[in-house]
Amino acid sequence: MNKTEIIEKIEQGKIKMYEIENYFDKTESVEIRRIYIERQTGKKFDSIGSFTFDPNNVYGKNCENVIGGATLPIGIAGPLKVISDNANGEYYVPIATTEGALVASINRGAKTVSLSGGVNVISEYVGITRAPVFQVANIKEAKKFKIWFAKNYDLVKKIGEATDQYLDVIGYKIYTFGKNVWIRFNFDTKDAMGMNMAVVATQQMCDYIESKYKNIRTIAVSGNMCTDKKPALINSIEGRGRIIEAEAIIPNQILKKYLKTTADAIAEVNHIKTWMGSALAGSIGFNAHSANMVAGIFIATGQDPAHIVSTSMSYTNIESINNDLHINVKIPSLNVATVGGGTKLATQMECCDLMLTNTSSTLKEKRNINKTDKLAEITGACVLAGELSLHAAFASKNFVQAHQKYGRSTP
Amino acid sequence: MNKTEIIEKIEQGKIKMYEIENYFDKTESVEIRRIYIERQTGKKFDSIGSFTFDPNNVYGKNCENVIGGATLPIGIAGPLKVISDNANGEYYVPIATTEGALVASINRGAKTVSLSGGVNVISEYVGITRAPVFQVANIKEAKKFKIWFAKNYDLVKKIGEATDQYLDVIGYKIYTFGKNVWIRFNFDTKDAMGMNMAVVATQQMCDYIESKYKNIRTIAVSGNMCTDKKPALINSIEGRGRIIEAEAIIPNQILKKYLKTTADAIAEVNHIKTWMGSALAGSIGFNAHSANMVAGIFIATGQDPAHIVSTSMSYTNIESINNDLHINVKIPSLNVATVGGGTKLATQMECCDLMLTNTSSTLKEKRNINKTDKLAEITGACVLAGELSLHAAFASKNFVQAHQKYGRSTP
Amino acid sequence: MNKTEIIEKIEQGKIKMYEIENYFDKTESVEIRRIYIERQTGKKFDSIGSFTFDPNNVYGKNCENVIGGATLPIGIAGPLKVISDNANGEYYVPIATTEGALVASINRGAKTVSLSGGVNVISEYVGITRAPVFQVANIKEAKKFKIWFAKNYDLVKKIGEATDQYLDVIGYKIYTFGKNVWIRFNFDTKDAMGMNMAVVATQQMCDYIESKYKNIRTIAVSGNMCTDKKPALINSIEGRGRIIEAEAIIPNQILKKYLKTTADAIAEVNHIKTWMGSALAGSIGFNAHSANMVAGIFIATGQDPAHIVSTSMSYTNIESINNDLHINVKIPSLNVATVGGGTKLATQMECCDLMLTNTSSTLKEKRNINKTDKLAEITGACVLAGELSLHAAFASKNFVQAHQKYGRSTP
Amino acid sequence: MNKTEIIEKIEQGKIKMYEIENYFDKTESVEIRRIYIERQTGKKFDSIGSFTFDPNNVYGKNCENVIGGATLPIGIAGPLKVISDNANGEYYVPIATTEGALVASINRGAKTVSLSGGVNVISEYVGITRAPVFQVANIKEAKKFKIWFAKNYDLVKKIGEATDQYLDVIGYKIYTFGKNVWIRFNFDTKDAMGMNMAVVATQQMCDYIESKYKNIRTIAVSGNMCTDKKPALINSIEGRGRIIEAEAIIPNQILKKYLKTTADAIAEVNHIKTWMGSALAGSIGFNAHSANMVAGIFIATGQDPAHIVSTSMSYTNIESINNDLHINVKIPSLNVATVGGGTKLATQMECCDLMLTNTSSTLKEKRNINKTDKLAEITGACVLAGELSLHAAFASKNFVQAHQKYGRSTP
Secondary structure (H helix, E strand, O other): OOOHHHHHHHHHHHHHHHHHHHHHHHHHHHHHHHHHHHHHHOOEEEEEEEOOOOOOHHHHEOOEEEEEEEEEEEEEEEEEEOOOOOOOOEEEEEEEEEOOHHHHHHHHHHHHHOOOOEEEEEEEEEEEEEOOOOEEOOOOHHHHHHHHHHHHHHHHHHHHOOOOOOOOOEEEEEEEEEOOEEEEEEEEEEEEEOOOHHHHHHHHHHHHHHHHHHOOOEOOOOOOOOOOOOOOOOHHHHEEEEEEEEEEEHHHHHHHHHHHOOOOHHHHHHHHHHHHHHHHHOOOOOOOOOHHHHHHHHHHHOOOHHHHHHHHHOOOEEEEEOOOEEEEEEEEOOOOOEEEEHHOOOOHHHHHHHHHHOOOOOOOOOOOHHHHHHHHHHHHHHHHHHHHHHHHHHHHHOOHHHHHHHOOOOO | HHHHHHHHHHOOOOHHHHHHHHHOOOOHHHHHHHHHHHHHHOOOOOOOOOOOHHHHHOOOOEEOOOOEEEEEEEEEEEEEEEOHHHOOOEEEEEEEEEOOHHHHHHHHHHHHHOOOEEEEEEEEEEEEEEEEEOOOOOOOHHHHHHHHHHHHHHHHHHHHHHHOOOOOOEEEEEEEOOOOOEEEEEOOOOOOHHHHHHHHHHHHOOOHHHHHHHEEEEOOOOOOOOOOOEHHHHHHHHHHHHEEEEEEEOOOOHHHHHHHOOHHHHHHHHHHHHHHHHHHOOOOOEEOOOHHHHHHHHHHHHHOOHHHHOOOOOOEEEEOOOEEEEEEEEEEEEEOOOOOOOHOOOHHHHHHHHHHHHOOOOOOOOOOOOOHHHHHHHHHHHOOOOOOHHHHHHOOOOOHHHHHOOOOOOO | OOOOHHHHHOOOOOOOHHHHHOOHHHHHHHHHHHHHHHHHHHOOOHHHOOOOOOOOHHEEOOOEEEEEEEEEEEEEEEEEEEEEEOOOOOOOEEEOOOOOOOOHHHHHHHHHHHOOOOEEEEEEEEEEEEEEEEEEEOOOHHHHHHHHHHHHHHEEEEEEOOOOOOEEEEEEEEEEEEEEEEEEEEEEOOOOHHHHHHHHHHHHHHHHHHHHOOEEEEEEEOOOOOOOOOOOOHHHOOOOOEEEEEEEEEHHHHHHHHHHHOHHHHHHHHHHHHHHHHHHOOOOOOOHHHHHOOOOHHHHOOOOHHHHHEEEOOOEEEEOOEEEEEEEEEEEEEEEOOEEEHHOOHHHHHHHHHHHOOOOOOOOOOOOOHHHHHHHHHHHHHHHHHHHHHHHHHHHHHHHHHHHHOOOOOO | OOOOHHHHHHHHHOOOOHHHHHHHHHHHHHHHHHHHHHHHHOOOOOOOOOOOOHHHHHHHOOEEEEEEEEEEEEEEEEEEEEEEOEEEEEEEEEOOOOOOOHHHHHHHHHHHHHHHOOOEEEEEEEEEEEEEEEEEEOOOHHHHHHHHHHHHHHHHHHHHOOOOOOOOEEEEEEEOOEEEEEEEEEEEEOOOOOOOHHHHHHHHHHHHHHHHHOOOOOEEEEOOOOEEEEEEEHHHHHHOOOEEEEEEEEEHHHHHHHHHHHHHHHHHHHHHHHHHHHHHEEEEEEEEHHHHHHHHHHHHOOHHHHHHHHOOOEEEEEEEEEEEEEEEEEEEEEEOOOOHHHOOOOOHHHHHHHHOOOOOOOOOOOOOOOHHHHHHHHHHHHHHHHHHHHHHHHHHHOOHHHHHHOOOOOO
16 A cells, blocks of 8 residues: 555545554654645645654654644753752753743843852652542441551552552552542652553552452542642642752842842732732732743653643742842642653753753762752752743833833734 | 854853844854854754744744754644534644643544534633732722722723734723732733733833822732733633633443443543542642643644643533533633744644644535634634543543553653 | 420420420420420530520521520720721720630730721622522523523513512622533622522522523522632632721831831731741631631621631731831621621620720711621721731740630640 | 729729729629720620620630620531441530521431431541741751751650640641741640640740751741631641541432432532532532531530631532432531530530430440540531531522521511
8 A cells, every 4th residue: 555545545434544553654654644634634734744753752652643743942041050969050941932032031030040159959759649539338438448558558559569660659648538539649750750650550559459459449540639730739738749949049239230120129029919919819829930931841851741730830939138139939749751751752852961961160960860850950940040030020120121022923 | 253253252251142143144043052052061952953943933032042943743633523603614633742642532532522413612702811910008099099990991991902903902800909909901812812912011001000190100010810821710710811611412322432431430530530539639620631632732833831721720521411421621711822922833833724724524614713713612622522531531441551552651 | 285295295206396486485495495405415504595685586587496595705805996988986896705815816906006096997898699500401502591691681680689678689790611500699788798688589580580591490599609608719809798908007116015026027927927828728818817806706796607718718918118017908708797697686786786886085987887888897907906916926926925824724 | 992993994094904803803804894895885785794604714714805795596406316436326416506597407407317327427536737837048958957857856746745734746747938847737635626735835846946956946836837717728638627527328218208309409409519619619618508517516515616717618529329319528627626615614515515415215325435526526417417408408499498488587
């Protein structure tokens, strides 16, 4: 069968789009599928057809029914000075974005914090979570099951861990309502984001529990107390993935020179806008635009962009102390990886590489660092830089001018 | 000055990275900047250097300090049958993603709903919002200002509208706390997402207010009651951008054949996982994974990915009525565009084009449709397809198998 | 039948407890029922038997199956200086409480603010709300119904208003999800809290809608978007009952003398505890203990104590400006009455009377004041006094000492 | 000094209201203070002057500046059949309320569930919490302090426990943001609600920490992550006080006979109103009116009424299984006591006694029960009865009629 033939067969409904891989290799399949879609729509998709990843790596791992690639511009912010357990140097941060002024704004923040001694960051790994929900007969049985589970946790854990050499079950917490029982498992999935591993391990554990405990059934391998890709306070309170704390102090003089405003003015914006305004709006994120920095880095480095959601539940606090500015950012749920998922695609791998490289001529990193922690820490520092810059822009009223200069395109 | 010379000057700190555009054209600037970063990091970024957009369109509009492009695979889900005011046909949905199994899952949902008569969608445009925060002397003055503002709204509105021919100020709501006053403006920004226009108009209105009303000052042109890119209930309750309602009915037989489960089983998962589980987790999104579909479409079609945050606050309800499945999705805050922002970049424009093309041989669209409404409506339908598929996967327990087959890559 | 006979008949299951009123007058019924319960439990309830209200007023209005009264101590805080549209003077606030130190603490706050010029208060009446939920066939029908309702609102309103001469329907807002439609009605119920009237009017409007609009049915006369007696952000954002703003400025010297601390110290506590701590806890109330003041006043004056819930969603902001303390309190949902409900019982009526009496020898109230607004305004001022006092106690670390002195009883 | 003289001295500002106890005994002080207030207001407060508690017990423990008592009617609901670890019998529940129809409604629910076999309840004691907030120099120091605290927890715990023989420190959880550190302590305070003890112990622990750890200071002995008397999701997720699960199954026939409706109809109301409506309203309580039952019991039995706030964050789920109704209630944060606080006042003690007495002639309680757990369990059962009744009233549309009959008083 040649390309034309298979396209005709798809059009006739004899073969399905996803079956192309049965007849052609991955690279050709992408082309054939695109041609088919071009014929269906009567349009040409030449740009989509031009991409850098290898289809052989993508199929069965990152995407199905591939027709080509989506390309976003990458802007560079930095160098950004970061001091943490795994980073110690100056880093360039790749931001994949189509929002004008964003990179310029982050860059301004990066410069300001770097000149002020850099951003101190601490990351704590609490692990990715998955919370299956089970059902037993009634509340008494739910209580009994909790006791049984506590006793049998080690066995269940072993079942979960047997599914993957890179996965450890590192804890759990049980919640009940009526006859329904949620077990929120925490997993250490090393340098992978781990949601896939976690789901496989969880299903095995669910099956095991069903086989060992009478009269229990799994309602869903995810019962939404995980909570994955929805804005949920359980993640803010318990943490999920990594908890990030980032901190910087900007001296009065640097503030004036580079951000054209004062610590008092910025702290006032932070109090009224970021704390009071967010509270009045019923927001569960108390920041200016942390989602922007996270989205830019996540798309560039191959992270799951749906995790922007939980990361947007971050907190930014700014104080003026003796006219210097003290800024803190907390991200209670940051999910990143340096292996697996999108991280191994062509541009994504290069962006990870770019971001993780210390370009300082003087600062040296420790020997045995964890590169995923490092990525998380630099991300946290970058969020802080962006938060600082936007808060300052509001305070100095040049926010609009920035948008007028960079962000505007005539519709 | 040649390329090598300018790179050296940057390395010597004599020229800044963003100043390259002063000496070279946009396309060359991207290359020079990338080479500079390669020298700084000692790495090669060939894939980043291969991209499809025209740097001349990007600089000053979508991104600064560009070094190249980030490319994600695009998978196709569909055809998806959508019936709404602006769509009436079968559409292919481009999903830019690196999460294995996602496109396959959406595709399964799309097939199921399309065979069942398609997804009915209603979109309501409430406009993008921006809420500056002002400060007056005290609560009495805040009350007075509210009265003044109501009287002068028409004048303020004119000032805002004068900033852009495509922008209308279509409403406002005032909130106060103490001496602080937030005015949440709603804007009609036509086919643009409109945040940029809105910010420019808002600043002009702020300036006008300050010039006309004694003793008021703008604290910030955005006071976080907008609420942009943070998960805030004000957007769920008041709506922001577009409010989407999507609906489908899946007959018993189709359910059994394509989703391998029953309406009762799926409805049970929906009630326990999506409503109860979300509530117990303190979630303000009651869905399974709407962020996934939205992220895939947003990145493919050039929307602002940070807006995934508010879109994730959606609701999915599933009922079993006479063994048929009734599914509803509500997205109270969907922000999309077909002009401006990332929508005019090469692959993004093609994806918009792709998604908006009716491929049905029998169904015809109306004549005068709004293509941005249409994009929003197809997005809503796609979210429903994805929600159906994942709920069904949980119910039929094949969720894990799907991940094992498609989603797995060895770290 | 004499008392003994009826008690025996109840014990034999021949007569039900609530049927006693069929044979005896209200006062005797209370006694008989108490004796019956005493026999059932083998205990004596003499204190419960001693009460001040007239059972004839209570039965069929405030309580059923009455056996007597519950008595709480009333402490007096004040005089509290309040300046508002309806209050202008010094007021004593009755606090019914069993929490030691509370009255002393409020009193301290009252003294401090009164010496500083009093509390400025503004109340805005937005009306009590009730949101029935209806169901139609699908989302299209829901949209049609919204249009129909907008056209027929005036007629529906008339139906509602016909149920009670004291009730006006003053507005509504429609929310939909799928085929379900919530209409959130706002009612002006004059000096009554109005929930009862509102429910009666709403049912009539529901019946009318069902009779006029084909294929609609009422799911529940309250669809929880009201939201009554649950902590819901819709009330914070839209307001419910009365929205209160209260404000005071405490000079440096008074602060030092009466609260033993500084404006800076209190503002720091406010920022870290009340804003940051609340946000991190996932709280939707940003205050120290507003529920305490509200509970004390509500129980004393005959308000519905379940409304403490929504009132606890209040905001307290404290700033230090030139070493003076500026404090603001916002309560977005305060539900109070001066007629109906518990307000006409003996001690409650006296407490209303007490609280509404201006005891200042110099300050004069306006002529035509609304006494329910006035009650709300004094309540708001009292919340501010209590918030100030507790924040100051934390700042000056004498919080614990206060509890040790007043709050302690040996278990 | 006689009564008239002291009143004159108060009027002259020579003696303060709270100083009356220095000259007269407690009982006389109450009278003098009331007379003083009567003279100030020109009103008579005879009903307030008639009360049942002994002023000697109140002063310095429950209330300051006492002028008398507030009396509310107590209605009886029951007998309510409760089966739990600490209850096993039929109980009458005293409801102090002024809301007509409430007791009748709860009573109807109580009858229905009791005829159906009663309410199964499980209570779990997680302890009252108090979360002081500290400040150190920066995020690094915060991390160090966490490690130090973990090592020194046993010592700190001892300091806390030394403050009261009835108090145990049973756990803690640390949260940080920037340089601020919250330690959320859990306390076992036996049969007392324990907030007072907890605050005293916490202050001692704070002082100890300050004395042992260099460069730390207490910002506030309560940092709002406790969270006390504000509606905060941390309490729903972590639990506070007691976590209650209550459950009942109502057979089809009983439902029809006593509640005039069907399981399907009630389950539909529950799904649309209680789950969907609450979610759309941004509510963090998913119930119909649990605050009503809790308020009634709390005021009657001397609990802290401000704790109604957290208790209102409860969940009610109702399903129809084979036409029988299955109802579950979860209250994640119920704070009750049987010693201390208001529980030892005259009517309150009688109400505790009343509520805790098993009136069943056949069911026997276990020997060694915990009466505070028992009170919590009966409260949980009563909430379930009230939830059932109101849900059923909506379903059967007789909600309004009930209000018209009982709840109405002419303004």
